[in-house]
Amino acid sequence: MIKMTGNINQNISGLNRGEDHQYTQVQCKTCHRGQANPFMIEQVMDEAISDGGTMAAQAKYNELKEQYYGGHTYDFTGFTLAEYANSLSNDNIDNALSMAQFGVENYPGEPYAHTILGNVYLKLGKPADAIKAYQASLAIDPEQGGVKSQLEAAKKAME
Ligand code: HEC
Incomplete structure (x- = not known):
């Protein structure tokens, strides 16, 4: 080393x-960053999901956040959690949904958390839910051109 x-x-x-x-x-x-083997939070959650599913990953996340929040051992930003949920959406949309919902519960003030939840709903063919999520994102930060077009796409999918 x-x-x-x-x-x-x-x-x-x-x-x-x-x-x-x-x-x-x-x-x-x-x-x-204070770890013997320097894992990122994403890797820890991947491992927890493959061992026990998204409920296990969320329990692990909460446990680590309790212990490490405020330091730089793990990234506990809502943005990173949303990115993580997004990264699951190609392989396993149910896991992505579970983690995106967890992201919104934990970081209701992070617009990107709502945006990713909206994207997952749209992928699942649930445009009504996607619309609500995009609107929640835009209520926090109205200046998001990409989210506005996603909202339009979701509205089109309702027709
Ligand atoms: C570029 C990133 C990086 C830097 C810089 C780095 N390490 Fe590591 N270190 C790692 C990674 C990754 C592992 C885990 C390797 C593995 O998966 O087995 C590791 C493992 C270790 C371990 C083994 C932990 C265990 O119990 O298995 C020790 C001890 C260690 N590093 C000490 C150090 C020390 C001391 C320094 C500074 C001189 C240092 N490292 C700098 C990335 C780094």
Whole structure:
């Protein structure tokens, strides 16, 4: 690890980005963030889902948030949770729905959480639910052109 970190820093300083450039130094904690094996929250949830489904993943998320919130060991932003739900939607739409709902429950003030829930509903052929979710997203932040077009698409799907 010490050698690897040294190699990384050598490679970085070898980027030759000019004399004035201030290089970032990679440190142990850049990766480790207080963990022996530096997992990201997404990986932890993948593991929990394959062991016990989305309920297990949500229990794990809550447990970790209780323990680590406020530090940089895990990313507990609503945006990242929404991105995670979104990443599940190709492989398993039910898991995506469960995680997107969990995202909205935990981060009702995060517009992206509602947007992703809307996208999942639209994929599931539930445009009425998608419309509600997009409207909730736009109520928080009206200046989202992409969400406005998604809302129009959901309304079209109702016709
Ligand atoms: C570029 C990212 C990165 C940096 C920088 C880094 N590590 Fe690691 N470290 C890892 C990863 C990833 C693993 C887990 C490897 C695995 O999956 O077995 C790990 C594993 C370890 C482990 C084994 C933990 C265990 O119990 O299994 C130790 C000890 C460790 N690192 C110490 C250090 C120290 C000390 C430094 C600083 C000199 C450092 N690491 C810097 C990424 C990094």
